[in-house]
Structure formats: C-alpha cells, structure tokens
Amino acid sequence: MAEIQLSHLMGSNSSSPSSKLNECTLEAIILVQFDDKIGPIVKYQVPRDLFNEQFVDNNSILLIPRGDFMRKRLKFQYNNYTVMGRPIKISNPSYPRHYFMFNCVFVVKPSDTTEYMYSPIVRKMSEYLEEMEVDDYALSQDKFDVRKILEEVYRQLAYHGTCSHYVHERLTIYLKPDMNYERKTPPDVNPYMVPIFTRLPPPIKPNQLNRMDLLCKKICPLINGVRSIKEISTKIEIDTDLVSRCIKNLYVYGYVCLIPVFLYSNSYVQTELIREFKNEPFWLSECMNFIKRDEKLTILKQDDVYMLYLSIRPGQTVRDWVAEINPGRIRATAQNSEEYRKINKRGYVPTLIDGKDTIVESLAIIEYLDEKHHDKTPLLPSNLVEKAKVRAVALHIISGIQPLQNLGVIAHHSSDPAEKKKWAHHWINIGFQVLEKMLSESHGKFCFGDQITIADICIPPQVYNATRFDVDMSAFPIISQINDNLSKIEAFAKAHPSAQPDATE
Structure with missing residues (x-):
C-alpha cells in the first residue's frame, strides 16, 4: 500500500491532526481474536491483508497475552512496522470457555511520535469494541459488520486524522490522536529543583485551575520560577514526594521545565566550618x-x-x-561541573540547547543553525562539490589542528610550560601550512571567495590559539588576511574568544 500523502488532499495547516498523522502513517487496523479451537487468529485486516498467518504465530504471546497483560497497552516492532494494541478479556459464563479474548491492533510506520499520538486511539477503540461485545456479542457472534466498521475507522483516521463514525443509536465511535506528541520522558526529580512555567499565560487563573485536580490547584499558583519543589511543599504543607509527582506530570505534559536551584538563584555564605x-x-x-x-x-x-x-x-x-x-x-570552569556533564557527557564546549533539543560539537552546531536559518545567512554552497570543499577546510581545522593543542591534550603531553608551548607551536605550524595551501586555491576576502562559509567561522578561534602560542603568523598571509577581514564584521568581533566575559589573559 502506497503511503497516503495527506498534504496533497488537504490544506497545509501544520497543527491539524491530519498533518501530524501524516508523519506516522497508519498502515492497517487488524482485529485478532482467540478461537476456541485454533487459538489466536486474524479475524479482519483493513484496508488490505498486510500480514500472513506467520504474523500471529510469531507474536501470539503479544497479541493475546496471559492475564497479567490484559488491558495493558502493548507495542512491538514487526517487519519494519510498529504494532500497537490493547488486548481485552471478557469473562462471561455464556462463552464456551467462559471468556472471550480479542485485540484490535493498529499498524503504523515507526516514528518517535507514534506511541504518543496513537495511544488514546488504541485504548478508546478497544473500549468501543468491548462495549459492542458486552452489549450485543458483536465480535463473537458477528452481530455487526465489524469489517465495515474497521474500514470506516481506518478511512477517517488516514484521510482526516480523526474519526466520528455512527454505529447505532446507542454508539458513535469518536477517535482523536494525542496531539501533544512532544511529551518528554519524566526526569529524575529532586526537592531542590525549580519548576518554571513554559506556557504563557501560566495556568494560575481561577477558570484554568478549576479544570485541574486538587493538588495542582494548590501547587500552580506557587510556581514562580524561584521556589524549589521543597519550598512549595513546605508552603502548602503537603508531602514533598506528592508535590514532586505532580510537578513531574506537569513536566511530561509540557507545562513546566525543571532546573537545579544551584544553577538559578541559590546563595551561599561561609561558616566557621x-x-x-x-x-x-x-x-x-x-x-x-x-x-x-x-x-x-x-x-x-x-x-x-x-x-x-x-x-x-x-x-x-x-x-x-x-x-x-x-x-x-x-x-x-563551569564545563567541569557535574551539572554540565548531564547535558554534555564529555564535558566539552560548546553545547547548544535549542528548546527540547541538545546539540554538541562545534561543526554539528554550526550546520544545525545554518540549516535551521538557511534562508537568512546560508553558510554552505548549494553546489555539491563546493559544499564538500568548504566542509573539508572546516574539518581540517576542527579535527586536524585544534584537537592537538587542546588544553587536555597538552596537559597529558607534558606538565612543563615550555614543552607545552613547543608541542602546540609544532602542530599549529604544520596544520597552518596545509591550510594556507588549501586556501590559496579558493580564497577571496574569505576562505571561499567573498561569501562567508562554515570554514570562516573556524578561522578566528584557531588564529587566536596560534597567537597565544607565539606562532609567527607572517608565514601565513592568506590566513592572516582572512582573519583580519572577519574581525571587521560585528558578529565575528562579538564572538571572538577575547571578547567573552570569562576570557583569561
């Protein structure tokens, strides 16, 4: 079955359910039942037969599991698809085995958002089918055209992103995906974290609080970006663990972010100790x-x-x-702190935090920002060969010169200041000799003609290091001229290492 491109069928409203579901296309809905004589079987597949009998044989324990897993949402991968279901067991003496078991599974293309978006649909659909079976034996005795119902549910979800299907006067199937697909994994919460609202306006007005549970009603008005979880629990006289759980839920649903109080506003003073x-x-x-x-x-x-x-x-x-x-x-430096190593495992700089995303490594950050804001200041040529050449120069600096005179490398090489300087001087000279030859074939005002590229961004920090280690820059006129041209640009002047607040002499 070809992937349905919803953008061709409707408007481009990126916030609509249909446009979001287009990111994780629904491939099929499969109804699996437990046959008294055969065991688990595929009763229906819509809109087509996606899997053969081997699918049930290989995954029977996940499709119709043992009692402990009944009414639990189960998800697994099969043939490059994500299969999500919620098995149901209905106990009733009227059945031959005194029970009836089924599972309505949704097959989708795997993506990070699939689980969140389809979870409510999987749960609600199992509840609707259970209701139909309990009231009318719709599944076990085929009282309704269940295949037709599943086909209509599939059609509406695939083409419209939501479903509203009339079954009979007592039942209409309503299904809607969870659009808050950017929920986060709950963090480890400790009492000395500070919750800060990420949504404006914050939910602290009476009409907003009325829709919350009792604990949230007490907690939300006290979240001001300064109070820690411990302080909030003390103020409302409720156990810290309960407050932590509530704030963790607010985090998962995107209402707050959490930062350690140490990094925000904590203050200290010496004691006699x-x-x-x-x-x-x-x-x-x-x-x-x-x-x-x-x-x-x-x-x-x-x-x-x-x-x-x-x-x-x-x-x-x-x-x-x-x-x-x-x-x-x-x-x-702050980069050696335990808090920093939580976001950058190696403790290196720089680290870019952009919303919920954390990017490390200089070149990766540069290219990320370039692609995100490419329409404003593109830093890579559109031509494939030219783009590769620009990257080659940038990589030569970042991986061929800079690491060899990093502080950690130099310290590992020797503790003698003179020997450290000699080491750095040697490797920068070798690297610059190669760089000078590379740039002789491409430079204009900058590394590649008169257009600034990612290669130019790598020049000033390396020249700064060369100056620190007394490298004779007169031997490298092209690099020196490019660096001089870049220094006249305001953005480069502001970003220069010597202009940073923590710069050392």
Missing part, C-alpha cells in the same frame, strides 16, 4: 577530588580553591559570584 577545609587533610582531599573528577583536568591549587570559597558573600547568587570572580582563570 571553612576552617576545616584549611586544617583538616580529609576535607581538603574530599573537596579537591570532587572538583577534579577528570584525571586529565588541570590540577587546581588548594589556595585558589580556598580563595574562591572565601570570596562568597551573604546574599550573593552563584550567577553573580561566577561573573565577579571568573573561576575560569584558575581552570575552575
């Missing part, structure tokens, strides 16, 4: 081990860490403290 850091070897060792989780990181001086602790003032937030002290100058 600060003396123990200086005088007790155990606490000194514990602190230094916590700070330096990665063996490749530069070892911090104990006096520097002690100074950082002493610089904290009453009422000063961590954000203000970092801006004032600039821990980066003693290599105590």
Whole structure:
C-alpha cells in the first residue's frame, strides 16, 4: 500500500491532526481474536491483508497475552512496522470457555511520535469494541459488520486524522490522536529543583485551575520560577514526594521545565566550618577530588580553591559570584561541573540547547543553525562539490589542528610550560601550512571567495590559539588576511574568544 500523502488532499495547516498523522502513517487496523479451537487468529485486516498467518504465530504471546497483560497497552516492532494494541478479556459464563479474548491492533510506520499520538486511539477503540461485545456479542457472534466498521475507522483516521463514525443509536465511535506528541520522558526529580512555567499565560487563573485536580490547584499558583519543589511543599504543607509527582506530570505534559536551584538563584555564605577545609587533610582531599573528577583536568591549587570559597558573600547568587570572580582563570570552569556533564557527557564546549533539543560539537552546531536559518545567512554552497570543499577546510581545522593543542591534550603531553608551548607551536605550524595551501586555491576576502562559509567561522578561534602560542603568523598571509577581514564584521568581533566575559589573559 502506497503511503497516503495527506498534504496533497488537504490544506497545509501544520497543527491539524491530519498533518501530524501524516508523519506516522497508519498502515492497517487488524482485529485478532482467540478461537476456541485454533487459538489466536486474524479475524479482519483493513484496508488490505498486510500480514500472513506467520504474523500471529510469531507474536501470539503479544497479541493475546496471559492475564497479567490484559488491558495493558502493548507495542512491538514487526517487519519494519510498529504494532500497537490493547488486548481485552471478557469473562462471561455464556462463552464456551467462559471468556472471550480479542485485540484490535493498529499498524503504523515507526516514528518517535507514534506511541504518543496513537495511544488514546488504541485504548478508546478497544473500549468501543468491548462495549459492542458486552452489549450485543458483536465480535463473537458477528452481530455487526465489524469489517465495515474497521474500514470506516481506518478511512477517517488516514484521510482526516480523526474519526466520528455512527454505529447505532446507542454508539458513535469518536477517535482523536494525542496531539501533544512532544511529551518528554519524566526526569529524575529532586526537592531542590525549580519548576518554571513554559506556557504563557501560566495556568494560575481561577477558570484554568478549576479544570485541574486538587493538588495542582494548590501547587500552580506557587510556581514562580524561584521556589524549589521543597519550598512549595513546605508552603502548602503537603508531602514533598506528592508535590514532586505532580510537578513531574506537569513536566511530561509540557507545562513546566525543571532546573537545579544551584544553577538559578541559590546563595551561599561561609561558616566557621571553612576552617576545616584549611586544617583538616580529609576535607581538603574530599573537596579537591570532587572538583577534579577528570584525571586529565588541570590540577587546581588548594589556595585558589580556598580563595574562591572565601570570596562568597551573604546574599550573593552563584550567577553573580561566577561573573565577579571568573573561576575560569584558575581552570575552575563551569564545563567541569557535574551539572554540565548531564547535558554534555564529555564535558566539552560548546553545547547548544535549542528548546527540547541538545546539540554538541562545534561543526554539528554550526550546520544545525545554518540549516535551521538557511534562508537568512546560508553558510554552505548549494553546489555539491563546493559544499564538500568548504566542509573539508572546516574539518581540517576542527579535527586536524585544534584537537592537538587542546588544553587536555597538552596537559597529558607534558606538565612543563615550555614543552607545552613547543608541542602546540609544532602542530599549529604544520596544520597552518596545509591550510594556507588549501586556501590559496579558493580564497577571496574569505576562505571561499567573498561569501562567508562554515570554514570562516573556524578561522578566528584557531588564529587566536596560534597567537597565544607565539606562532609567527607572517608565514601565513592568506590566513592572516582572512582573519583580519572577519574581525571587521560585528558578529565575528562579538564572538571572538577575547571578547567573552570569562576570557583569561
């Protein structure tokens, strides 16, 4: 069966159910029943026979499972399709075995959104069929044309995204997908996280609260982006675990995001226990081990860490403290924190957080932003060969030069400052010699003619590093000229390493 392209059949309203369902096309609806003599069988498949008997033989335990899995939504992959169902067992002495079992499964093309969008449809359809069987034995005794019902349900879902099908005067089948398909996996919630509303206006007005359960009615008015979960639970005098569960649900449904209080507005002050850091070897060792989780990181001086602790003032937030002290100058950077490693496993920079998406690695971030905003400032040529050449220059810098004089690599090579400088100087020179030859065939004002590309974005940081390690840039006139041209552009000037708030001398 060819995939139904709904965009050809109706308008392009991206928020309509039909346009969303087009992303995970419905392939078939299959009714599986338990036959008293044969066992599980496929009773009907619409709009066509998608699977043969082998489908039931291979997946019988998932289609008609044991009692513990009845009325549970089951999902599995088969022949590159996602199969979703909710098996039902109806107990009644009138049946030969005193029970009747069936499962109405939906077969869709797999995608990340499928499970969320079709879950309510799978559940509701099983409930409608159960009602028809309990009231009229519609399935076990074929009192209705069930195939025709399934065909109509399929047709409406496939072509319209929703279903409203009249069966008889007591029953109309209404089905609608869950359009909140961007729900997130519930995070590990701790009492010291701060919930922040992500929807405007926030649901704190009486008419909005009236639609919520009692606990949400108490919690939502107290969410202000400052109070932690613990503070909210204390204010409403309700157990912290219950409040955490409620806020976790708000997170899943996209109403709030959660951030650690440490990264937002927590403030600290020294106590007399600060003396123990200086005088007790155990606490000194514990602190230094916590700070330096990665063996490749530069070892911090104990006096520097002690100074950082002493610089904290009453009422000063961590954000203000970092801006004032600039821990980066003693290599105590935020990227080495446990919180940062939760979003970037290697602890490297940069990391781009764009809505619910997290992107790492410089070139991946550059290309992501380029494709997202391509109509404004395209950074890659449209020609396939030219595009490959631009990427080659960018990759030469990012993977052929920069990693070899990274701080971690240099520190691993030697602890001697002179030897570190010699190492970096050597590899930058070799890399720049190759880069100069590459650019001699393509440069204009910039790396490739007079159009800025991703290759140009890689130039200033590497020239900055070369200057730090006293590389003679007069040996590389093309690179130097391109870097000079780029420095006159406001965006490049603002992004230059020396212009950043945590830049070190």
